Amino acid sequence: MQGRVVAITGANRGIGAAAARVFAEAGAQVALLARDQASTARLAAELPGTAIALACDVADAGQVQAAIDAVVARFGRLDVLINNAGVIEPIARIDSIAPEDWARTMQINLNGVFHGMRAALPVMKAQRSGTIITISSGAAHRPLEGWAAYCASKAGAAMLTKAAHLEEGATLRIMGLSPGTVATDMQVRIKASGVNAVSALDPSAHIPADWAARTLLWMCGPAGDALRGQEVSLRDDNIRRQVGLIA
Numbered sequence: 123m124q125g126r127v128v129a130i131t132g133a134n135r136g137i138g139a140a141a142a143r144v145f146a147e148a149g150a151q152v153a154l155l156a157r158d159q160a161s162t163a164r165l166a167a168e169l170p171g172t173a174i175a176l177a178c179d180v181a182d183a184g185q186v187q188a189a190i191d192a193v194v195a196r197f198g199r200l201d202v203l204i205n206n207a208g209v210i211e212p213i214a215r216i217d218s219i220a221p222e223d224w225a226r227t228m229q230i231n232l233n234g235v236f237h238g239m240r241a242a243l244p245v246m247k248a249q250r251s252g253t254i255i256t257i258s259s260g261a262a263h264r265p266l267e268g269w270a271a272y273c274a275s276k277a278g279a280a281m282l283t284k285a286a287h288l289e290e291g292a293t294l295r296i297m298g299l300s301p302g303t304v305a306t307d308m309q310v311r312i313k314a315s316g317v318n319a320v321s322a323l324d325p326s327a328h329i330p331a332d333w334a335a336r337t338l339l340w341m342c343g344p345a346g347d348a349l350r351g352q353e354v355s356l357r358d359d360n361i362r363r364q365v366g367l368i369a
């Protein structure tokens with residue numbers, strides 16, 4: 123990662139913040155994107171090397187384009203984009219979801235990934251190299267009660283990863299990471315909802331955010347070549363072993 127430039131959306135807490143730390147410690151120049159610039163700026167200041175914080179709501183295509191433009195203006199290139207920003211809400215049955223809440227989830231979890239790819243692809247294609255990893259979920263592949271918006275948006279994002287790989291996979295590495303359940307604020311909100319089997323999980327069942335971050339770093343190394351177009355599942359012990367998370 124020495125000299126590599128990495129942009130991470132939703133980088134002020136949870137998996138995104140852990141990834142910012144792991145990539146910076148590996149020598150990358152990291153751009154932290156999140157809506158709240160104050161918290162990303164605090165984190166960026168703690169990281170080794172050169173890290174920058176950019177205010178960016180992934181729901182807004184113009185803000186994402188401006189953030190990627192700012193990364194390229196500052197560092198001259200973009201090697202990795204981690205599409206991590208995401209929301210679980212609304213947690214509600216379909217007939218009680220407000221249309222604007224449904225649309226907001228799509229705008230962040232699905233359109234936000236599109237906005238990131240749309241801004242990053244021309245830069246990476248011109249370089250003839252680059253890696254785009256989108257954080258997926260088991261919910262992209264199986265329905266869960268009360269999570270229709272989340273499941274549908276994550277399923278769309280997983281398909282977008284496949285479509286982007288189809289179009290650009292000959293030159294770029296485009297992949298998904300399904301981390302399993304991770305101990306972040308999102309799981310705290312899921313537990314508080316009391317809806318479906320995920321909320322009933324004991325917090326000890328969740329992996330630390332650092333495990334997801336270390337897997338992202340591993341996917342950006344040589345191992346990533348064999349993973350093009352795929353969704354890596356961190357529930358898989360074989361993957362955990364290859365990353366070095368378990369013996």
Ligand SMILES: NC(=O)c1ccc[n+]([C@@H]2O[C@H](COP(=O)([O-])OP(=O)(O)OC[C@H]3O[C@@H](n4cnc5c(N)ncnc54)[C@H](OP(=O)(O)O)[C@@H]3O)[C@@H](O)[C@H]2O)c1
Pocket residue numbers: 131132133134135136137138155156157158178179180181205206207208209210230257258259260300301302303304305306307308309
């Ligand atoms: N935790 C899990 O068990 C789990 C499992 C599978 C997949 N995932 C996925 O992993 C990713 C990260 O989740 P997490 O668990 O780390 O959640 P988290 O702790 O709730 O963090 C979510 C991050 O996304 C950012 N974000 C939300 N909306 C945004 C927007 N419109 N623009 C920019 N940033 C936005 C948040 O920052 P602000 O709100 O401050 O902007 C925050 O940094 C998500 O895509 C999630 O779906 C999580």
